[in-house]
Amino acid sequence: MDQSGAVVQLKGITKRFPGLVANDSINFELKKGEVHALLGENGAGKSTLMNILFGLYQPDEGEIWINGKQTVIDGASKAIDLGIGMVHQHFKLVQPFTVAENIVLGNEPKKGLTIDYKLANKKVKDISERYGLKVDPQVRIQNITVGMQQRVEILKTLYRGAEIVIFDEPTAVLTVQEIEELIGIIRNLAAEGKSIIIITHKLKEVMALSNSVTVIRRGKVIRTVKTSETSERQLAELMVGRDVTFQVEKTKNKPGEVVLDVNNLLMKGDQSKLALNGTTFHVRAGEIFGIAGVDGNGQSELIHAITGMVKLQGGTVKLNGSDITNKSPRDVSVAGVGHIPEDRHKHGLVLDFALSENMILDIYFKPEFGRYGLIDYKAMDKLADKLVAEFDVRTSGIQTHARALSGGNQQKAIIARELYKNPNLLIAVQPTRGLDIGAIEFVHKRLVEARNEGKAILLISFELDELFALSDRIAVMYEGKLVGEVDADHRNDEELGLLMAGNSSGDSNASKGRS
DSSP states (O other): OOOOOOOEEEEEEEEETTTTTEEEEEEEEEEEEEEEEEEEOTTSSHHHHHHTTTTOOOOSSSEEEEEEEEEEEOOOHHHHHHEEEEEEOOOOOOOBBEEEEEETTTTTOOEEEEOOHHHHHHHHHHHHTTTOOOOOOSSSSSSSSSHHHHHHHHHHHHHHSSSEEEEESSTTOOEHHHHHHHHHHHHHHTTTTTTEEEEEEHHHHHHOOOSSSEEEEEEEEEEEEGGGGOOHHHHHHHSSSEEESSHHHHHHHOOEEEEEEEEEEEEEEEGGGGEEEEEEEEEEEOOOEEEETTSSSSSSHHHHTTTTTTTSSEEEEETTTTTTTTTOHHHHHHHHEEEOOOOOOIIITTTTBBBBHHHTTTTTTTTEEHHHHHHHHHHHHHHHHHHHHTTOOSSOOTSSGGGGHHHHHHHHHHHHHHHHHHOOOEEEETTTTTHHHHHHHHHHHHHHHHHHOEEEEEEEOOOOHHHHOSSSSSEETTEEEEEEEETTOOOOOOHHHHHTOHHHHHBBBBSSOOO
């Protein structure tokens, strides 16, 4: 090992892509037994650097030293041989296989010519218990939660003998409780002498978990600091290069006429259960109406129903008094509905289209962008240039495929497109999911500006801080209906928790399905 106690040293690492320097002469050091956070905005170059360490990319310049020896990591198998494991943001598991089958895949214990599943199960159980992972080796992947799937990925790296474990945005898809449990698991790993790198843009996690932090901005290392000697505010400023406002600046709203009127919606779900069961509410011009609730209580179905993606079995949806129930998504959009979807890859962008093409996805048929079925590419590119500049979408060019943008920049592109349509109603579902502090601040500011301009905004978020920061009114959704409304100005997490668990009695304004 290196005399400084470093198990990893990256020296002068540079990686270029067409039109972009992703890593610009980066130096980085990981010591044995420490948790080191790699912090930066979306697209800062964090994942690129770790993909180099894990052998998925080759650096154009620079050196990699592992345990004091210079090495070339020319593939993931070489990284694994060197004791490096990586838990990716998007899991790589075979759904019909059991936990144990996934973990030993490609490295199965044998009994003669057959796979020794009894031994595989025992090995997995032993590692699981040692690190407090609490995973059943015999359950199938398709039957476990996202948080449990992540634990399987962690087990997979430990089974392969990893002493250095890289976590790429480990909490992006986890619930609050799963995040707390993951923090405990990572602490256990470090206590056992594992060296951990966490790629993240979440400041709370950095402060809760890490010993050291390296901040990367636009491909360059800005600073490495001890976590105990810094603060969330200082890290945020290092990340984005300016002061960051943690509070959403919002004046008291002046709501106008009802824009969205949703009445008694009914929609079939799985196993003959109703996904929407009499959902009723309204949103006025100039207000942000937030919906809280545990995921899976009909939020996705509600949005799909309003936007015309799925048919309703009963009830009405009205926009400015006009019935848009069960209209096509194009008709709903043309009527004046903007939609920032929950899944930006599935419903927000065509990933293999250019950024400029994505900017006119739902307005390409309008006369200003072409006639007789032919697109006016000059007009399209002009709009894309304007929106990219106005919304600070960081890209090497408007002809870049949407797939190549970071998550934060994909989200900014969607918001730019939806606000350009000047909708009467803007539906924002998880609008800051996976975004860094700078991008979150930007999105929040734009939503409040839209509300101040008189737009009606329907906000669905699982981040309670976000709901309370942005909303003028907050309702709680449980088993397909709104079970109560809470005061957005006087936060009471206990009251909210009871409503989210389906308890609509007590002091809450639970009777206010339509205030």
